[in-house]
Amino acid sequence: MSKRTIIPFGPQHPVLPEPIHLDLVLEDEKVVEAIPSIGFIHRGLEKLVEKKDFQEYTYVAERICGICSFIHGLTYCMAVEELMKIEVPERAQYLRTIWSELSRIHSHLLWLGLTADGFGFESLFMESWKIREYILDIIEETTGGRVIFGSAKVGGVRRDIAPAKLEEIVKKLRVYQKKINDLGMVFLDDTTVKHRTQGVGILTTENAKALGAVGPMLRASGVAMDIRMMGYAAYGKIGFAPIVETEGDCYSRCKVRIRELAQSIDIIEKCVQQMKEGVIEAKVTGFPNGEFFARSEQPRGEVIYYAKANGTKFLQRLRVRTPTFANITPLLEILKGCQLADVPILVLTIDPCISCAER
Amino acid sequence: MKLLVMAKSVLSNLFSRPVTERYPFVEKKYFVGTRGKVLIEIDKCIFCGLCQRKCPTAAIVVTKEQKGWEIDRLRCVSCNACVEICPKKCLVLDTKYAACSEKRYKDVFHA
Numbered sequence: 263m264s265k266r267t268i269i270p271f272g273p274q275h276p277v278l279p280e281p282i283h284l285d286l287v288l289e290d291e292k293v294v295e296a297i298p299s300i301g302f303i304h305r306g307l308e309k310l311v312e313k314k315d316f317q318e319y320t321y322v323a324e325r326i327c328g329i330c331s332f333i334h335g336l337t338y339c340m341a342v343e344e345l346m347k348i349e350v351p352e353r354a355q356y357l358r359t360i361w362s363e364l365s366r367i368h369s370h371l372l373w374l375g376l377t378a379d380g381f382g383f384e385s386l387f388m389e390s391w392k393i394r395e396y397i398l399d400i401i402e403e404t405t406g407g408r409v410i411f412g413s414a415k416v417g418g419v420r421r422d423i424a425p426a427k428l429e430e431i432v433k434k435l436r437v438y439q440k441k442i443n444d445l446g447m448v449f450l451d452d453t454t455v456k457h458r459t460q461g462v463g464i465l466t467t468e469n470a471k472a473l474g475a476v477g478p479m480l481r482a483s484g485v486a487m488d489i490r491m492m493g494y495a496a497y498g499k500i501g502f503a504p505i506v507e508t509e510g511d512c513y514s515r516c517k518v519r520i521r522e523l524a525q526s527i528d529i530i531e532k533c534v535q536q537m538k539e540g541v542i543e544a545k546v547t548g549f550p551n552g553e554f555f556a557r558s559e560q561p562r563g564e565v566i567y568y569a570k571a572n573g574t575k576f577l578q579r580l581r582v583r584t585p586t587f588a589n590i591t592p593l594l595e596i597l598k599g600c601q602l603a604d605v606p607i608l609v610l611t612i613d614p615c616i617s618c619a620e621r
Numbered sequence: 622m623k624l625l626v627m628a629k630s631v632l633s634n635l636f637s638r639p640v641t642e643r644y645p646f647v648e649k650k651y652f653v654g655t656r657g658k659v660l661i662e663i664d665k666c667i668f669c670g671l672c673q674r675k676c677p678t679a680a681i682v683v684t685k686e687q688k689g690w691e692i693d694r695l696r697c698v699s700c701n702a703c704v705e706i707c708p709k710k711c712l713v714l715d716t717k718y719a720a721c722s723e724k725r726y727k728d729v730f731h732a
Contacts, residue, residue, distance in 0.1 A: 318677040321700055389630055392640050399652075406656035406714075412700055420701070421654070444630055452626040 264289045269602070273302050277380045277606040280616035284609070288602060296597040298590055300620055307621045311580040316342055316550055317416055319577070323567075326582065327618040328409050329372060330560040332365045334582075334618075335414035340494060341556035341569040342416050342577075346548060352496075353540040354418035356533045359496040360428075361404075361411060361419075362558075363526040363533075368397045368409075369561035370519045370526075371442075373613045374449065377516065380610045381458040386448055393441050400431055418543025428534045435527045442527075446520040450513075459512040463596035463608045466510060475592040476585045477563020478522070479612055482507045482514035489559040500532045512611045519613075549573050560585055562613045586612065586619040651716035656699040658719035661690055663730040665711035672703035672712060688732040694719040695726070 267288045273281030281302040287295040310322055323338035324331045336358055343350060350358075375390035398408045404423050405411040413420045423431075449455055465475065470483035480487055481504055488504035490497045505521045507514035550571035557566050563585030570579040589612040596608055642649065651657065659681075668690070670683040680696035681703060683689070697719070704712045 314677065321677045321698065385631065386627065389627075389634075395640070402655055403652040404654070406652075406654045406701070407699075410698075412656065420705075448627045448630070451623045453623055 266294070271296075271605060271609075275606070277376070277610055278614070279376065280614065282609070282614060282616050284597075284605075286597070286602070286605065291602050293597050293600050293602060293605065296594050298594060300590075300616065302620070303617055304620045305617075308580050308582060311577045313576075315575040316571070316577055317546070319580075320414060320416060321412070324410055324412065324414065326621055327584070327615055329369045329615060330365055330562065330565075330618070331409055332361050332405075332411040332414060333558055333560045333565065335411070336362065336495070337556050337558040337565055337567045338569075338580075339414050339416050340558065341554050341567045342550050342571075344554045344556065345550035345552050345569060345571050346416075346546065348417050348544050348546060350418055351541045351544055353422070353537060354542045354544075355496040355499075356537045357419045357423065357542065358414070359500070360423070360530050360533050361401075361413060362495065363529050364397060364401055364404075365411070366561045367523055367526050368394050368401065369613075370523050371397065373519060373561075373610075374445065374516075377607065377610050378449075378455075380607050381455070383455065386445075386455075389445055389448075393438060393445060396434070396438055400434065403427075404431070415543060417546040418541075420543075422542050425537075425539075428537070432531050432534050435530060439524060439527050442520075442523050446523070449516050449520060456513065458604075458607060459516055462512045462604050463600060463611060464509070464511045465592055465596050467508075469595055470510065470592060473592045473595055474588050475563075476588045477560070477613075478515050478518040479563065479589050479592060481505060482518045483510035484508040489557050489564050492557070494558055496533060496536075497529075499536065500529060502529070512607060515611050549575050550577065562586055562615060562618075563588060582621055584615070584618040584621070586615045589614075590619070653716065655716040656701060657715040657717045658694065658699065659692060659697060659703060660713050660715050661692075661730055662711040662713075663690060663732050665709050666690055666730075666732060667709055668732075669708060671706045671708065675702045675706045677702060689729060690731075691727045691729040693725060693727050695722065 269286045271284040271286050272278050273283045283299045285297040286293050320335050324335035326334045371390050371394035375387045378386035402408050405413040465483045467484045470480050486504050486506045490502045505518055507518050551573040553570040555568050566583040568581040571577045593612045668683050668685045673681045673683045678696045680693045682691050704714050
């Protein structure tokens, strides 16, 4: 056995937008073990539920994560709506689906950019973020915010989108899809990119299941598991089948995300076709009571909101299990046996959102 | 083996204008629905204090006796809650953001 060295990775590292710390145990250039430590940006947002009333907390829930903000707000609202037995109007359900998918597109494009930057392809990074900017424009136009949508609300949504605007959005998205296809081609066909991603960090199907991987990480390992299949919001009405790849390496995870971009555009188009005019919010009276687990699919994977209420305007307990937290264990598994130079790309491949994980 | 897959994008970028805007030399155009800063028509305000109660970040302070309405611009998150609740519809969200600042400052209005 050769001599072992420990190299600290993070919390400040060029590829990491957010702080996570890994102690990498190396034998020569090979990683034999990785020991994580998180907790650098804990903000105590779960405790805040005792100070903000259940409607105000929607704003806080949206700020748990800056990238999947809308889906955080939406899942929180879903939990409270279930506790209060509120029937959300159909149009609001469709609007929620559209915004969820827009947020997925912008999150995946952000991830593609960061990954390109991670393996040193600067112009590909710029190209990804250029397209992301067009999506952010659509989001700003429809919700008023670029990343904090602020449109989820207990009982429905806060804004409506006019039918003409919806048609326009679909038309725009079709144009962007061509750009996204060109972008995807670089990630999937370019030899230099494939050198960095193919056969790197393989997560087997058994390991993915046993270690509790979620989201694209799980689907790239051949498990067809997506919470959208449960049909929350309007997913049940439009028919949804998850995208699955089988190799389980970085390349597959990249491929799943690129294919999901096209799928999201299709979902938005279906929503626009099926949507009918109607009210966008239900009346909220009384206070929540009981306990409930709400689940939804974020760009990074499944998020779980546990809410417990006792009939007052403040919730008693709120617990959030975010996808990044679930994906840290599989990350440690794929880091074992990899080369030191591959560590940044492997850490990026789980799409880490540490602020999410620490709340 | 495929090389130069990105050549198409590179060439089209080479012969097109930059996608970025030259801010602040070119004025930024905001969308109609952008949530910027809160504006008040103080003459219409009845100082009921509903906006203060609804504000999730406690950025608004209303004083009924002095007929004053003040907002901490750095606390405000432009959530639109005050605009929605206002019974007199004297609050409105501008599409422009509040000016940036190093220190906390309050915009104070008196009727």
